[in-house]
Amino acid sequence: MIEAFIQHYQDKSLLDPTKNYLLACSGGLDSVCLGKLLILAGIPFELAHVNFHLRGEESDGDEAFVKNLADEWGKTIHIHHAETSQLADEKKISTQMAARELRYDWFEEVRASRGLDGILLAHHEDDQLETIFLNLLRGTGIEGVYGMAERRGWLIRPLLPFSRVKISEFAQEYSIEWREDSSNKKTDYKRNKLRIEALPALLEVSEDARNNLFTSFNRLKDTGKAFSGLFDNWKKTSIIEEDGIQTLDFKDFLQVEGATSLLYFWLRSYGFNSDQSQEIYQACLTGDSGKLFETPSFILNIDRRKLILAPRVIDFSQIEVSKDDLGFALPEGNYELLKINAPCELDTSRINAMLDLDQLSFPLKIRSWEEGDRFIPLGMKNSKKISDFLIDLKIPLIKKQEVKVLESGGEIAWIIGHRIADWAKQTAATRKILYLKRR
Numbered sequence: 312m313i314e315a316f317i318q319h320y321q322d323k324s325l326l327d328p329t330k331n332y333l334l335a336c337s338g339g340l341d342s343v344c345l346g347k348l349l350i351l352a353g354i355p356f357e358l359a360h361v362n363f364h365l366r367g368e369e370s371d372g373d374e375a376f377v378k379n380l381a382d383e384w385g386k387t388i389h390i391h392h393a394e395t396s397q398l399a400d401e402k403k404i405s406t407q408m409a410a411r412e413l414r415y416d417w418f419e420e421v422r423a424s425r426g427l428d429g430i431l432l433a434h435h436e437d438d439q440l441e442t443i444f445l446n447l448l449r450g451t452g453i454e455g456v457y458g459m460a461e462r463r464g465w466l467i468r469p470l471l472p473f474s475r476v477k478i479s480e481f482a483q484e485y486s487i488e489w490r491e492d493s494s495n496k497k498t499d500y501k502r503n504k505l506r507i508e509a510l511p512a513l514l515e516v517s518e519d520a521r522n523n524l525f526t527s528f529n530r531l532k533d534t535g536k537a538f539s540g541l542f543d544n545w546k547k548t549s550i551i552e553e554d555g556i557q558t559l560d561f562k563d564f565l566q567v568e569g570a571t572s573l574l575y576f577w578l579r580s581y582g583f584n585s586d587q588s589q590e591i592y593q594a595c596l597t598g599d600s601g602k603l604f605e606t607p608s609f610i611l612n613i614d615r616r617k618l619i620l621a622p623r624v625i626d627f628s629q630i631e632v633s634k635d636d637l638g639f640a641l642p643e644g645n646y647e648l649l650k651i652n653a654p655c656e657l658d659t660s661r662i663n664a665m666l667d668l669d670q671l672s673f674p675l676k677i678r679s680w681e682e683g684d685r686f687i688p689l690g691m692k693n694s695k696k697i698s699d700f701l702i703d704l705k706i707p708l709i710k711k712q713e714v715k716v717l718e719s720g721g722e723i724a725w726i727i728g729h730r731i732a733d734w735a736k737q738t739a740a741t742r743k744i745l746y747l748k749r750r
Contacts (some may be wrong), residue, residue, distance in 0.1 A: 312474065312481040316348050320469050323461060330428035332356040332467070333389075335418055336380070338373040338490035341433035343380065344478050345470055347487055349431070356431065357387040359421055361414045364394040365406065373490050390701060391417045407500070421439050422465055431469045434459055437475040440521075443528060448501070452575070452585060453535040456528045474521075498565060538569075542576050552579065556710070557620040565595055580608030581620065591618070601708055612709035625714045629678040638750075639677065641715065643728070649746040653737055660747070664717070664725045666735045668743035674719035677727070680716050686723035687733045697726060704729065717747075 320326040326349075334349065334356045336342040349356050360377040362370050374390060382389035391414075395464070399409035418430045434442075439458045446455030461468050461594070482489065498504045514520045549563035564570045573590035583591075583606055594602050594613055602650070604611040612619045615666070625642060632639050638647045650668060658665055685694040700709050717725040724735040737744055 312477055312484075313348060313351050316469070316473070317352050319472055320352075325467055325469050326352075326354050327428070328355070330355070331416060331425075332431050333359050333422045333425070333427045335359050335414070335433070336377050336433045337492070338376045339433075340482060340487075340489045340493055341435055341438075341470065341475075341478060342490040343487055344482050345433040346380070346384065347485060348481070353530055357389065357421075357425065357427065358384075359389045359391070359410070359418055359430075361391045361393055361410075361417060363393050363413070364393055365410070366492075368511050371492060373492075376490050393417070401561070408748060419465065430465050431464060432468050433470055433471050434468045435470040436477060436480060436525075437506070437510075437537070439471055440510060440524065441502055444505055444510065445501060453531060453538065453571070456531045457535065458528070483618070510686075526737050529576045538572075539576075542573060545573060546577060550742050555622060559593060559618040559620075561616040561618075565592075578611065579622070581609040583609075583611070603708065610712075612707055614707040614709070617707075619707050620707050627679050627715065629676060631674040631676055634673040641677070641727070642696050643713070645750045647746075647748045647750060649748060651744050651746055653741040653744050655744060657737075658748070660749075661730070662728050662749045664731050664747045666724055666731060666736055666745045666747070668735050668745045669740045670719075670735050671724065671745060675716040675724075677715055678718065679712075679721075680704065680714050680726070684716065684723060686716075686726065688730050688735055689733050691733055700726070700730070 324330070332349075332354065334342065334346055336346060336358050337360070346356070357681050358377060358381050360374060362374045364370055365639050375589065378390070379390060386641055392408070393413045395406060395413060398404075398413060400405045402409065404412075422425075443458045446458075449455070459468060460466075460470065461471050465739050481487075494500075495503060496507070506720070517523070544565075549559060549608050551558045564573055568747055571585075571588050571592045574591055575585050577581070578588060578591075579585075583604065587604055591604055591611065591613075594616070600615050602613045608623055610621055612621075627642065630639060632648070636648055638645060640646075644662075680697050682698060684697040686697060686700075687694050688700060697714075698714070701714065706714070714729070715727045716723045717727055719735070723729045723732055724732070
């Protein structure tokens with residue numbers, strides 16, 4: 312196995328004899344054999360062992376074993392005592408998840424502090440098979456069959472092509488001793504149930520079942536890479552982004568094969584899951600305009616024949632502007648307050664406002680608009696609901712939540728960024744103008 316191991320890490324450029332690594336060592340068969348292989352291959356490394364204190368004396372025995380192993384191999388060792396159950400309770404996660412988080416965080420701390428060139432993990436071919444089937448049982452997409460990567464960041468898995476049988480034969484050949492983890496025999500864990508019961512039964516279906524499974528997974532992985540490239544091209548030509556808001560027209564996806572997958576790959580990095588992607592697609596088919604879909608950080612709005620994605624609006628607290636203020640800050644930008652003599656050249660930009668100073672009552676208030684708010688739009692004599700005014704402007708629901716108003720003496724003088732009120736405009740009688748200018 313040593314020759315195949317060396318050939319593999321050389322072919323994949325996974326390890327370098329001139330560099331130094333951190334080997335995560337539980338004391339079990341896989342990590343101890345990986346350590347022995349590294350020694351035979353002349354790869355420098357240090358050892359890292361986590362005592363999770365979950366199996367009493369057995370956990371302490373594992374720690375003592377790895378310490379003795381480090382002495383035997385002449386290697387530097389790092390030991391971490393983890394409060395696994397406490398973290399699981401605090402974060403309301405499973406003990407297995409807590410243990411995983413603890414060990415990977417600590418491994419990286421050790422690697423960084425020691426200036427090591429990678430963290431070596433002893434996952435092998437059987438672990439890969441278990442991982443893929445666990446992903447499938449969770450309802451994965453095509454990426455679930457990718458399994459674990461041989462290299463991801465600082466994590467390196469040089470044993471992935473080798474089966475548990477091959478590793479056991481190597482241990483027997485070199486008379487390697489290791490520690491058995493009694494929890495591996497409990498079938499109340501999904502992974503253990505797969506390892507002990509489900510996968511052996513599946514692999515007995517035919518002699519070439521294992522090879523055929525990995526052949527299938529590799530083909531699916533290649534298909535996934537092809538899809539990823541096609542998706543990137545689709546996204547570049549279909550998604551329009553402006554001021555942090557993304558827009559997707561129905562015509563660019565609704566009748567496309569695999570539309571829900573396109574939606575999912577677009578939206579997943581914003582917190583949307585595959586079920587939501589399916590719901591969004593169905594809502595688009597039925598023309599459910601105005602419907603919102605949300606994640607903790609983003610909102611997706613179906614607006615007529617488009618999907619609009621934007622960050623969630625941060626709650627805006629009302630602010631007051633006094634007559635002596637020189638400006639104010641809003642999430643969308645900062646404004647200067649300038650007092651200028653009339654008449655003057657009119658600024659017609661919708662993001663700025665020029666108001667008759669003598670018509671205003673201070674302090675002015677800036678707040679989010681509310682249902683029932685009314686104002687008299689410039690050029691009109693009668694008041695209009697702001698909600699109707701925004702509909703007339705065809706402002707998407709997702710953007711309506713950002714709209715703010717400038718209020719003077721209980722009357723709305725300006726829908727900020729859209730329209731001033733007719734009563735606040737400058738006229739021939741205007742002497743002073745309050746110029747609100749976006750910086």
